[in-house]
Every structure is written in structure tokens, then in C-alpha cells.
Amino acid sequence: MSEQLQDASRSVADRLRVVSAAAAGVIGARSREALRSVLEEACRQVLPSDAFMLLGYDAATHTFQDFAGRDATPAAGTPGERVVHERRSVLVHRTDDAGAPDGPLSGIGYPFGSAIHTPVLAGDEVLGVLAVHSFTPDRYTDADVGVVEVLASLAATALVNMRLAESRQEAMEALRERERQLSEAERLARLGSWRWTIGSDHVIWSDELFRIYGLPPNKGRIAFSVFIAHLHPEDRARVLARIEEARRGGKPYDFLHRIVRPDGTVRVLHARGAVVHGPDGRPHQMIGTGQDVTDLTAAEAALRASEESYRTIFELASDAIFVHDLETGAILDANRKACELHGCTLDELKALGVGGISDGRPPFDAGHAWDRIRRAAGGEPQRFEWLVRRKTDERFWVEVSLHRVRIRGEDRILASVRNIDERKQAEAALKRAYEELEQRVAARTAELAERTAALEQAEQRFRAIVEASPTPLLLSRLDDGVILYANDRLETLIGAEPGSLVGKKTPDFYTDPADRPRVLETVRRQGYVRDLELCIRRADGSPCWVSLSAQRLVFDGAPTVATALIDITERKQAEAALRASEASYRSLFDNLTELVYVQDLDGRFLNVNEAVVQAYGYRRDEIIGQTPALLAASDRVDVEETMRCFRLAVAGEPQRFDWWGRRKDGSCFPKTAVASRKRWCSSARPTSARTWSSPSPATSRIGWRPKPRCGAAKSTSGGSSRMPRT
Structure with a gap:
């Protein structure tokens, strides 16, 4: 018996040495599949077994997960469930043993003779179950259970290590993601961060701060002297003084300063910084941010300039201007002219409101005024005449225009008011004169009606009028064109002797024989011809351009045509000269090296x-x-601001400004433009003309202004005009 115990003891010791040799491989397993493989090999070396199982346990779902990757299996009703609940090993000697758990261990799928089921524990947490099976009953002893428990302990250590490694990997990935998000946030905000250990020669910069300074990232480190060198010379002393003041006083700072990039570009930074104190309470580090606010500061400057321009125009306008609240109609602002018009101060106008400065009697009361304002607020511009009063209660007429506009980011109603009292008085006087004239015309009409019966007198009056007319006139028969009458003005136009035209035929005087049939066809169709331009022949054979108007009538009982001619020869010659001038202009226009626009x-x-x-x-x-x-480079030019300059030019105020153009291929180039309002002679329509040129010295000073047409503004490479911005 003693020898048997010694053999068993040596057997256990040998097996534990095998387990100890395999421990490094078990604990160092990098995956659950590798862990299962190493454990199974170690188990086969120290225990006789026909099956080996290593199952993971999920307490949340109460299921087992095979490390081989099969789907989770419910733990309920399996020997493994007992192991999980009791947190101790279960030795099964034979399956017909009354003490053996019912059913096979989850995942086996076949009966067994004896088995060891051991929990894989990490403290009180069950990580899984380790099981070895044999088809032979009573195969395993308590010593075997001890060996399996050692293997289970090694498996628990390996699983904990894997969990820690997975947590560490997740933490590293989360850290990298946060760093990426921070870098992206800094890029979007143009905000870089820095950290400086006080007294050291280097500063730690974020990648975005390197980009802001126009420098390549240098592993996040930059010499403090390099930082100082890139400060704007005019701001350098102030920046260093603020840093030193913060270092000594321990208080944060917040200010704007400029930097100079390696390419000479000047940028404006919003600097914020704070002091970090060490355990001894003394300043140890300084941290802070630098945000590129160049565009913002430029926009703010442009906004201030725009506000000043708006206020100047507002105050110097010749019309009275009111700004009303969109919802209530209250007067929010008014210019100097409005105060003068009503004899009130601005505060008095605000207090009186629209109702207080109106006549007050319908329809010139507050209710009707508010109806007009409401329509304008709905996007329907209003233009109407209104009766108002001054502070002295004197009534007078004004013309009001209401528009919905946006001022300083707020929707408002803009009222432009013009005094039309004198015009209304003139209209009243004109109406009285018109009524008097109508009375006189009526009396004259009655007088003429009494004399219409005297046909001979009427004919004499007609002849006298025709003879006295400055317009060449004639009467001719419709069928053959024989001239029945011609006044002396016509004889002068034709160059004929007095009285020599009667009896001659009108076809003899048409330069183009086809003209007369065209005239007669129109007269027969509609009874008249108006202002038909054609060429006739004078008595000496020379051409003469005339504007012909003809009327069909009955004279001495025969169809007759009454014709009036206006000499337009000089006008035709002028038009020919103008066409020649237009051709010369077009040649000059297209051969100019400057860029010329007509708008x-x-x-x-x-x-x-x-x-x-x-x-x-x-x-x-x-x-x-x-x-x-x-044609605008939209990322460099504010088109709305350009159109504002254009509208100022249309209003008569010449404009000069810089411009960035974008070619069809996408490339951009700068230029300077000048815009002014002129008239286009060929159509007599007001237009705005611009000339834009490339900045080459050969063309930058060339300009043109054709005399008969609108003047085209020219652009040059010189000048100091500012590019429009919002």
C-alpha cells in the first residue's frame, strides 16, 4: 500500500512538472483558439482522456461559447451549469452513478463513462468550464481533479491576460480616434494648440499650429527661438511681454497678434494661454491655443467700413428715410432729412410713430398705414401718396416707397419719403387750367359746328393751311398717279418750277419703281401709310430720301391720295456715317488689348x-x-459686394476695385476694375461699362473712351483699391 501511494505521488509530481513546463505556453496564448489547443495538448500529456472541452461562459445570457467558434449554447440543464453555480470541480465516476448530473456536458453530443468538470475562475467570476471525458468508468481520481484545476487556473490567467490586452487595444484605438477627431476639429476651426515647459528651449505644437504658421511638422517640437522669429516685428515685444506677464502672475491671457509665414504672408492669430503650476505651487508649464482669425478680422473690418458707408449714405440721402420694425411698424431709425421734414428730433419721431406723423384722418391714419407696412412685409413693395404733418401741425403731401430689406442681419421695412407738396399744388393748378380749357374747347366746338355748313369757306381754310404748311404736300389720283395739287414746299423739295408739277405723274419720281405699287397696296388695304422711308428723284435727277405718309380720300368725286413728304436726306447721311463709325468702333473694340465689358x-x-x-x-x-x-473666382471675390459696387456705379458713383477672375479652365488671375455709368448711343439705353485687363505692364495703363458711345471704364494693375468683401 505504501509503495502504491509513493507511485501515485510520483505520478502527480511528474504530471505537475509537465503542466509547469506547459504553463508559459498556456499563459502566453494570444487567442482563445490557441489557448484551447495548448491546453488540450498539455491535458493529453498528463491525463488519459477521450474528449477535451474548454468552454467560455457568458453570465449575462447564461450560455456557453465553444472556443472553436461554434454558436452559443444554453447552460441550463448541463453539468457545466452545476459547475458554474457551485464554483467547484465536479468528478463523475460513471454515468449510471446516482450522484452524476443528468445529461452530457454541453457540446459533447455522446455518452461518457467518467469525467472531470472544473470551473475557470478569475476571483469570483466564472470565465468558463474545463472538462475532460473518458469512456471508461471510474477512470479519474481526486489527484486528477487537482491536475485539471491547475490547468484551469492557467487558463484563467491566460483569459485575463487576453481580456487586458483587448481592453488595452480598445483603449489605444479610442485614443487614436480621439486624437484624430481633435486634429480634425483643430483643422476645421483653424485652431492649433501648444505646450511649453517654462525655461526649456522647445515648444510642443499640434499639427494644425504648424499649418497655421506655414511650417512642416517637426515631430510636434519647435524651437522657442523659431516661434519668436515668426512673430510680426511690430507685435513681437508685446507678445513676449504678455507671455512673461502671464508666467509671473500666473493668470491666463487672451489677445490678438500677427505672425509672418515663411512665404511672407501675414496672418492674424487669436492667442489664448494659461499657466500650469507644479506640486510646489510654482509655474511649471504654459499651455494655450492659437486660432487663425485672419479672414474673420478682415470681414469685421469690411463690415465696419460697410456700416460707415451705409450710415454716410443714410444720413446724406436727399430723401427722408425711415426704418420700421417688421412686426410692429414702429420707427426704429430715421435720417437727418426725415427729422428736418417733420421738424422733430429722432427720439420724437420714434415716440410719435407712423400714426403721430400722419394726417390722422382716414384714409391717412395709423390703420391704413399699418396695412401698407404689412403688405410690404409680405414682399409686396408699396408706392403711394400720403398726407402727413409737421410738429407745427402743418399738413403736406409726400410720396412713400416701402420695401422689405435686411439691415444688420435683421428684416426691416425701409420707407423712402419725398416731399411732393409743390407738385400736388401744381397738379391742382393744372387740373383747374384743364377744366377751363375744356370749357373753352366746348365753346369753340359749338362755334365751329355753326360754320361747318359753309363748305366753300372750309375749303378756303384748308387751302390756306396747306399752302402755309412747312411740309411738302400733294394730291394725286389713285389709279394713274396724276398730280392734282402740289404746294410750294413740294416744288422746292423736288426742285421744280412753280406750278409745273400739276399734271405730271408720281411714278416718274420714284427711284425704285417697285416702291409705288407697295405704297398703293398699303393704301388700298388699310386706307393710309405712315412714315414710310424711300428714295425719290428730284427734277435734276439727284436722289432725295423722304419719309412718306399718305391718306386715301375722295377729291372731286374721284379716289385720291393725299401725300406728305419730309426730307430725311441729311438724317440718312448721318446714319450712314454712324454705321461707318460703328464699324470703326467694333474694329477698335475687338482689337483693344484691355478687357472691355458693356453691361x-x-x-x-x-x-x-x-x-x-x-x-x-x-x-x-x-x-x-x-x-x-x-467670371468671378468665388473663393476670392464676394460677388454680392461686387454687385453693390456695380449698383453704386449705376447710381452715378464711379467705382474702382480689385478683382479675381476665374478662367473657363478654373485658373485664377487678379486685376483692377473701374466701373461707371454711361449711355449706349445706338439704343439710347443707360448701361454700365467695365474694362478689365491683365496686370502686365504692356497693357496696364491703356484705356479708351469712344466719344459717341458709352465710356468703358478701364482697369489697371496699379492702384490701391480694395477688393470687395462682405
């Missing part, structure tokens, strides 16, 4: 010269009818 009052291009086509790469027909937005 209507809405800013759309009416014409452009060849230089524009070459500069932008668009065909002329692609540009005609478009607005400057087509």
Missing part, C-alpha cells in the same frame, strides 16, 4: 471684346447675358 443696369453683359474671350477662354455667346458671377 446693362442689372449687371448682365451686353457685349465684351475679343480680349475678354481670350483672357477667360469662354466664347462671346457664352458670356453675353451672364452676370460677373460667371
Whole structure:
């Protein structure tokens, strides 16, 4: 018996040495599948077994998960459930043992003779179950259970290590994601961060701060001297003083300063910083941020300039201007002219409101005024006449225009008011004069009606009128064109002797024989011809251009044509000269090296010269009818601001400003533009003209202004005008 115990003891010791040798491989397993494989190999070396199982346990779902990757299996009703609940090993000697659990261990799928089921524990937490099976009953002993429990302990250590590694990996991935998000947030906000250990020679910068300074990232480190070198010379002393003040006082700072990039570009930064104290209470580090606010500061400057311009125009306007609240109609602001018009201060106007400065009697009362304001607020512009009163209660007439506008980011009603009292008085006087004239005309009509019976007197009056008329007149028969009457003005026009035209035929005087049939056809069809331009022949054979008007009538009982002629020869000659001038202008227009535009009052291009086509790469027909937005580099030019300059030019105020153009291929180039309002002689329509040129010295000073047409403004590479911004 003693020898048997010694053999068993040596057997256990040998097996534990095998387990100890396998421990490093078990604990160092990188995956659950690898752990299962190493454990199974170790188990086969120390225990006789026909089956090996290593199952993971999920307490939340009360299921087992095979490390081989099969689906989860419910733990209820399995030997493993007992192991989980009791947190101790279960030794099954034989399956017919009354003490053996019912049913096979989950995942076996076949009966067994004896088995060891051991929990894999990490403290009080059950991580899984380790089981070995044999088809032979009573195969395993308590010593075997001890060996399996050692293996289970090693498995628990390996699983805990895997969990820690997975947690560490997740934490590292989360950290990298947070760093990526922070970097992206800094890029979007143009905000870089920094950290400086006080007294050291280097500062730790974020990648975005390197980008802001125009420098390549240097592993996040930059020499403090390099930082100082990139401060704007005019701001350097102030920045260093603020840093030193914060370091000594331990208080945060917040201010704007400028930097100079390596390419010479100046940027404006919003600097914020704070001091971090060490365990001894002394300043240890400084941390902070630098945000690129160049565009913001430029926009704020432009906004201030725009506000000043708006206020100047507002106060110097010749019309009275009121700004009303969109919801209540209350007076929020008024210019100097409005105060003068009503004899009130601005505060008095605000207190009186629309009702207080109106006549007060319907329809010129507050209710009707509010109805007009409500319509304008709905997007329907209003224009009407209104009776108002001054502070002295004196009544007078005004013309009011209401529009919904946006001022300083708020929707408002803008009222433009003009004093029309003198015009109303003139209209009243004109109405009285018209009524008097109607009375006189009525009396004269009655007088003429009494004399219509005297046909001979009427004929004499007609002849006297015809003879006295400055217009050449004649009567001719409709069928053969024989002249029945011609006044002396016609004889002068034709160059004929007095009385020599009667009896002659009108076809003899048409330069183009086809003209007379065309005239007669129109007279027969509609009874008259008006202002038909054609060429006739004088008595000496020379051509003469006339504007012909004819009326069909009955004279001495025969169809007759009464014809009036107006000499337009000089006008025709002038038109011919103008066409020649137009051809010369077109040649000059298209051969100019400067970029020339002609635009209507809405800013759309009416014409452009060849230089524009070459500069932008668009065909002329692609540009005609478009607005400057087509040619603008939208990321560098505020088109709305450009159109504002254009509207000022249309109002008569010449404008000069810088511009960035974008070619059809997407490339951009700068230029300077000048815009002014002129008249287009060929159509007599007001237009705005611009000339834009490339900044080359050869063309930058060339300008033109054709005399008979609208003056095209020119652009140059020089000048100090500011590019429009919002």
C-alpha cells in the first residue's frame, strides 16, 4: 500500500512538472483558439482522456461559447451549469452513478463513462468550464481533479491576460480616434494648440499650429527661438511681454497678434494661454491655443467700413428715410432729412410713430398705414401718396416707397419719403387750367359746328393751311398717279418750277419703281401709310430720301391720295456715317488689348471684346447675358459686394476695385476694375461699362473712351483699391 501511494505521488509530481513546463505556453496564448489547443495538448500529456472541452461562459445570457467558434449554447440543464453555480470541480465516476448530473456536458453530443468538470475562475467570476471525458468508468481520481484545476487556473490567467490586452487595444484605438477627431476639429476651426515647459528651449505644437504658421511638422517640437522669429516685428515685444506677464502672475491671457509665414504672408492669430503650476505651487508649464482669425478680422473690418458707408449714405440721402420694425411698424431709425421734414428730433419721431406723423384722418391714419407696412412685409413693395404733418401741425403731401430689406442681419421695412407738396399744388393748378380749357374747347366746338355748313369757306381754310404748311404736300389720283395739287414746299423739295408739277405723274419720281405699287397696296388695304422711308428723284435727277405718309380720300368725286413728304436726306447721311463709325468702333473694340465689358443696369453683359474671350477662354455667346458671377473666382471675390459696387456705379458713383477672375479652365488671375455709368448711343439705353485687363505692364495703363458711345471704364494693375468683401 505504501509503495502504491509513493507511485501515485510520483505520478502527480511528474504530471505537475509537465503542466509547469506547459504553463508559459498556456499563459502566453494570444487567442482563445490557441489557448484551447495548448491546453488540450498539455491535458493529453498528463491525463488519459477521450474528449477535451474548454468552454467560455457568458453570465449575462447564461450560455456557453465553444472556443472553436461554434454558436452559443444554453447552460441550463448541463453539468457545466452545476459547475458554474457551485464554483467547484465536479468528478463523475460513471454515468449510471446516482450522484452524476443528468445529461452530457454541453457540446459533447455522446455518452461518457467518467469525467472531470472544473470551473475557470478569475476571483469570483466564472470565465468558463474545463472538462475532460473518458469512456471508461471510474477512470479519474481526486489527484486528477487537482491536475485539471491547475490547468484551469492557467487558463484563467491566460483569459485575463487576453481580456487586458483587448481592453488595452480598445483603449489605444479610442485614443487614436480621439486624437484624430481633435486634429480634425483643430483643422476645421483653424485652431492649433501648444505646450511649453517654462525655461526649456522647445515648444510642443499640434499639427494644425504648424499649418497655421506655414511650417512642416517637426515631430510636434519647435524651437522657442523659431516661434519668436515668426512673430510680426511690430507685435513681437508685446507678445513676449504678455507671455512673461502671464508666467509671473500666473493668470491666463487672451489677445490678438500677427505672425509672418515663411512665404511672407501675414496672418492674424487669436492667442489664448494659461499657466500650469507644479506640486510646489510654482509655474511649471504654459499651455494655450492659437486660432487663425485672419479672414474673420478682415470681414469685421469690411463690415465696419460697410456700416460707415451705409450710415454716410443714410444720413446724406436727399430723401427722408425711415426704418420700421417688421412686426410692429414702429420707427426704429430715421435720417437727418426725415427729422428736418417733420421738424422733430429722432427720439420724437420714434415716440410719435407712423400714426403721430400722419394726417390722422382716414384714409391717412395709423390703420391704413399699418396695412401698407404689412403688405410690404409680405414682399409686396408699396408706392403711394400720403398726407402727413409737421410738429407745427402743418399738413403736406409726400410720396412713400416701402420695401422689405435686411439691415444688420435683421428684416426691416425701409420707407423712402419725398416731399411732393409743390407738385400736388401744381397738379391742382393744372387740373383747374384743364377744366377751363375744356370749357373753352366746348365753346369753340359749338362755334365751329355753326360754320361747318359753309363748305366753300372750309375749303378756303384748308387751302390756306396747306399752302402755309412747312411740309411738302400733294394730291394725286389713285389709279394713274396724276398730280392734282402740289404746294410750294413740294416744288422746292423736288426742285421744280412753280406750278409745273400739276399734271405730271408720281411714278416718274420714284427711284425704285417697285416702291409705288407697295405704297398703293398699303393704301388700298388699310386706307393710309405712315412714315414710310424711300428714295425719290428730284427734277435734276439727284436722289432725295423722304419719309412718306399718305391718306386715301375722295377729291372731286374721284379716289385720291393725299401725300406728305419730309426730307430725311441729311438724317440718312448721318446714319450712314454712324454705321461707318460703328464699324470703326467694333474694329477698335475687338482689337483693344484691355478687357472691355458693356453691361446693362442689372449687371448682365451686353457685349465684351475679343480680349475678354481670350483672357477667360469662354466664347462671346457664352458670356453675353451672364452676370460677373460667371467670371468671378468665388473663393476670392464676394460677388454680392461686387454687385453693390456695380449698383453704386449705376447710381452715378464711379467705382474702382480689385478683382479675381476665374478662367473657363478654373485658373485664377487678379486685376483692377473701374466701373461707371454711361449711355449706349445706338439704343439710347443707360448701361454700365467695365474694362478689365491683365496686370502686365504692356497693357496696364491703356484705356479708351469712344466719344459717341458709352465710356468703358478701364482697369489697371496699379492702384490701391480694395477688393470687395462682405
